Structures are given as C-alpha cells and as structure tokens.
Amino acid sequence: MEDLKVVIGSDHGGFHYKETVIDYLKARNIEFYDVGTYTRESCDYPVIANDVAGRVASGEFNRGILICGTGIGMSIVANKVKGIRAALCGDTYSARVSRAHNNANILCLGERVIGEHLALDIVDIWLKTGFEGGRHKRRVDMIE
Numbered sequence: 736m737e738d739l740k741v742v743i744g745s746d747h748g749g750f751h752y753k754e755t756v757i758d759y760l761k762a763r764n765i766e767f768y769d770v771g772t773y774t775r776e777s778c779d780y781p782v783i784a785n786d787v788a789g790r791v792a793s794g795e796f797n798r799g800i801l802i803c804g805t806g807i808g809m810s811i812v813a814n815k816v817k818g819i820r821a822a823l824c825g826d827t828y829s830a831r832v833s834r835a836h837n838n839a840n841i842l843c844l845g846e847r848v849i850g851e852h853l854a855l856d857i858v859d860i861w862l863k864t865g866f867e868g869g870r871h872k873r874r875v876d877m878i879e
C-alpha cells in the first residue's frame with residue numbers, strides 16, 4: 736500500500752460513519768486529519784467538502800473521505816475542485832475500480848444509504864487499491 740495521508744470530513748448526516756471510519760484508520764495506524772464536523776448539530780456539507788477537496792488538491796493529503804447523508808452533495812462539491820476525482824461508492828466493485836481505473840482521490844459515502852459494515856469494506860478496498868495506470872492514465876489525463 737502507498738503511504739496514505741488521509742483527510743476526512745462529514746456533515747451531521749455522515750457524522751456517525753465518520754467516527755467509525757476514524758476508528759478503522761486508528762486501528763491500522765493510517766495517518767489522518769479530521770476537518771469535522773465534530774457534533775451531530777446540523778451543518779453545511781459544501782463547507783466540509785470544499786475543505787477536504789482543497790487539502791487533497793494542494794497535495795497536503797493524498798486521499799480524502801467525505802460522508803454525508805447520501806454522499807451526493809459531497810461528491811458534487813468535491814468534483815468542482817480542480818484536480819479532484821471524487822467517487823461516490825455504494826458497492827465494493829465501484830470502490831476498487833474507482834481507484835484502479837479512475838485514480839479517484841476522494842471517496843464519498845452515504846450514511847443513510849448503505850450499511851456500516853459495507854461502508855467499512857468500501858473504505859478498506861478503496862484505500863488498498865492502487866491505480867493501474869497505462870490506458871487509464873491517458874484517460875485520467877484527459878480529465879485534467
């Protein structure tokens with residue numbers, strides 16, 4: 736596995752899964768930074784998504800994880816930041832291929848959509864899978 740530096744954030748709708756994913760990261764000694772939110776109080780997902788996306792785009796972190804109720808708002812915002820390839824995943828196949836083919840640098844999850852154990856499997860696969868490069872690199876370069 737490459738050296739992982741993960742930045743993670745959620746709104747209130749993804750708060751519980753954020754805490755669960757942080758437990759996963761701590762148990763594996765994966766370096767991470769939590770931009771919040773830090774309570775269950777209602778907050779605005781665009782602020783969190785923009786913060787995480789900016790930190791990945793700048794190279795401060797090489798992976799980002801964003802969680803909200805559906806993952807949709809987070810992915811819409813993150814993908815507006817240049818250099819970000821945010822993948823909203825609800826299954827493990829997409830999680831793996833978003834890394835192998837799309838070199839996704841942000842994973843988005845929907846706490847109100849998928850179960851907790853599936854979310855953790857998705858995180859595990861997404862963090863462990865490398866980019867295949869080759870023909871996929873040419874296509875990813877076309878995005879930029």
Ligand code: RB5
Binds near residue numbers: 805
């Ligand atoms: C918050 O209620 C909800 O809209 C948010 O978590 C997310 O699902 C937006 O895409």
